[in-house]
Amino acid sequence: MTIEIQDPIDTKQRILDAAEILFAREGYHGTSLRSITGEAGANLASVNYHFGSKESLIEAVFSRRLEPLNVIRRERLEQVRKEASEKGERPAASDALRAFIEPTLSFRDSGPGAEAFVRLVGRALAESDDTIRKAFMRQMEPLFHLLYDLLAEALPELPRSALFWRLHFTLGALSHTMCMAGRMQILPPGVAPVVETPALTALLLNFLTAGMEAP
Amino acid sequence: MTIEIQDPIDTKQRILDAAEILFAREGYHGTSLRSITGEAGANLASVNYHFGSKESLIEAVFSRRLEPLNVIRRERLEQVRKEASEKGERPAASDALRAFIEPTLSFRDSGPGAEAFVRLVGRALAESDDTIRKAFMRQMEPLFHLLYDLLAEALPELPRSALFWRLHFTLGALSHTMCMAGRMQILPPGVAPVVETPALTALLLNFLTAGMEAP
DNA sequence: AACCGTTTAAAACGGATGTTTTAATTGTCC
DNA sequence: GGACAATTAAAACATCCGTTTTAAACGGTT
Numbered sequence: 001m002t003i004e005i006q007d008p009i010d011t012k013q014r015i016l017d018a019a020e021i022l023f024a025r026e027g028y029h030g031t032s033l034r035s036i037t038g039e040a041g042a043n044l045a046s047v048n049y050h051f052g053s054k055e056s057l058i059e060a061v062f063s064r065r066l067e068p069l070n071v072i073r074r075e076r077l078e079q080v081r082k083e084a085s086e087k088g089e090r091p092a093a094s095d096a097l098r099a100f101i102e103p104t105l106s107f108r109d110s111g112p113g114a115e116a117f118v119r120l121v122g123r124a125l126a127e128s129d130d131t132i133r134k135a136f137m138r139q140m141e142p143l144f145h146l147l148y149d150l151l152a153e154a155l156p157e158l159p160r161s162a163l164f165w166r167l168h169f170t171l172g173a174l175s176h177t178m179c180m181a182g183r184m185q186i187l188p189p190g191v192a193p194v195v196e197t198p199a200l201t202a203l204l205l206n207f208l209t210a211g212m213e214a215p
Numbered sequence: 216m217t218i219e220i221q222d223p224i225d226t227k228q229r230i231l232d233a234a235e236i237l238f239a240r241e242g243y244h245g246t247s248l249r250s251i252t253g254e255a256g257a258n259l260a261s262v263n264y265h266f267g268s269k270e271s272l273i274e275a276v277f278s279r280r281l282e283p284l285n286v287i288r289r290e291r292l293e294q295v296r297k298e299a300s301e302k303g304e305r306p307a308a309s310d311a312l313r314a315f316i317e318p319t320l321s322f323r324d325s326g327p328g329a330e331a332f333v334r335l336v337g338r339a340l341a342e343s344d345d346t347i348r349k350a351f352m353r354q355m356e357p358l359f360h361l362l363y364d365l366l367a368e369a370l371p372e373l374p375r376s377a378l379f380w381r382l383h384f385t386l387g388a389l390s391h392t393m394c395m396a397g398r399m400q401i402l403p404p405g406v407a408p409v410v411e412t413p414a415l416t417a418l419l420l421n422f423l424t425a426g427m428e429a430p
Numbered sequence: 431a432a433c434c435g436t437t438t439a440a441a442a443c444g445g446a447t448g449t450t451t452t453a454a455t456t457g458t459c460c
Numbered sequence: 461g462g463a464c465a466a467t468t469a470a471a472a473c474a475t476c477c478g479t480t481t482t483a484a485a486c487g488g489t490t
Contacts, residue, residue, distance in 0.1 A: 011467080011468085024343075025343070026343055026344075027244065027342075027343030027344065029242065029244035029245050030244055030343060030344060032446075032447065032448085033447080033448065033449090034446085034447080034448095042468085043467095043468055043469055043470080044448095044449095044469090044470090045449085045450080045451090045468080045469075045470085046467085046468070046469090047448090047449095048448080048449060048450080049467075049468080050467095053448080053449080054447095054448065054449095122341070123341045123343065125391065125394075126337070126338045126341045126390070126391065126394050127242075128239075128240070128241055128242030128245055128338060129241075129242065129245060137401070141401060144401075145403070148403060160403065160405045160406050161405075161406045161407050161410070162418060164402075164403060164406045165410070165415070165418045165419070165422075166418070166422050168388075168391065168392065168395065169388040169391070169392065169419060169422045169423070170388070171391065172387045172388040172389070172390065172391025172392060173383075173384035173385070173387040173388045173391075174387070175341075175387065175391065176340065176341065176383065176384070176386065176387025176388075176390065176391070177383065177384065177387060179340075179341050180383065186352075186356060186359075187379075188360070188363060188375065188379060190375045190376075191375050191376045191379045192376050195376070195380070200380070203377060203380045203381070204380070204384060206426075206429050206430075207380075207381050207384045207426040207427075207429055208384070208426065209429070210425045210426045210428070210429030210430075211421075211422040211423065211425045211426035211429075212422075213425070214421050214422055214424070214425030214426075215421075226437080226438085247476075247477065247478085248477080248478065248479090249476085249477080249478095257438085258437095258438055258439055258440080259439090259440090259478095259479095260438080260439075260440085260479085260480080260481090261437085261438070261439095262478090262479095263478080263479060263480080264437075264438085265437090268478080268479080269478065269479095
């Protein structure tokens, strides 16, 4: 029987924490392994030792948070479908959108670093680097597909190609909102600088539901 | 009286053309001056000679296309306001959105390189590099402000902070649409891979107008 | 033809990058 | 306590970067 003496914090995790914040702030190409290991208080070589490469590192940054988050989002989406089928009704588009978006935006209040991660993910869809964008899409595609199917059930009279594009518009609005979590740029007079996550979620859902249900 | 003999194409312009395409494809940090001058058939030092620095280069890439495009968008926006005031009515939100979005999406059919530029601009709002995002915003902010004011006239009962966020959702959807000009990733069955610009514009305007006018 | 400002060409500069290699250190089990 | 694997540390590696410098070539004017 041995007592597991763990480092103040595990090096691997410290690297993930630092990489998450720096990737979110400076972008993938704008962040060097030296700045990451410097911030993490680790040796330069430790990234390649623990993760193999810079590319594998950002994939690990993605999946560490995305895996549990996607479990939640998947559960919520399937719950919407289940409840609708129990009532023998079609699911509501607003419920489908809420099931996806509420956990997404709420996630930034879920702990230190989560806000940076939300900004990082918001930028991932527009990422110019093919490898990174595809690594992100690989983790998200099944969930996007589930959301697409659920919305198709909610809006059966909407042509599939229109639904497809409306989902893209939705993801664009969502990811842009994620990018700007907390970081406001120019505020017109009479606009409060910060909005609480629940209020922002409600605003976004109102907007997207109306767009999704447009004639 | 001298006859201006111009190079096959001006070096400065060849560099702008190559930079536009490469910045759009690989991102700012992902594109080297060597790849730009290589593609342009110019000497490495010519970028610093003609533009001063890499940063000034991308600003020139932005403003070369943004200046004429913004003239058009401004004219269209002010025309909407003028026509409404002539009729003594409020401008329609759909007209305001169309005045901004139609020239934006149509721009990608306006010549070689324009499609790359549209993708580059679509990514600019989510750019991680502060200098670049701000250089872009400096050129766009007056126009965003004009659009904001026009929408405020169109929707006087909508609280300003709600309008502010709806405009952000709108810009998110628009910039994401610009990013994906032509480049489709995953297509569900039954969805046509390509959509003509006018049809796509109509789809986006339907979506955004409904969202903007939501209760 | 000689001059001169503008542009192009080639090379070098200093520094930063991701990755690899080689040693030292640590902790665990026999 | 010694052997062994896992981890950390330090240094070197090759390469690429944006920028600058120095020369050469060009074009029009006098």
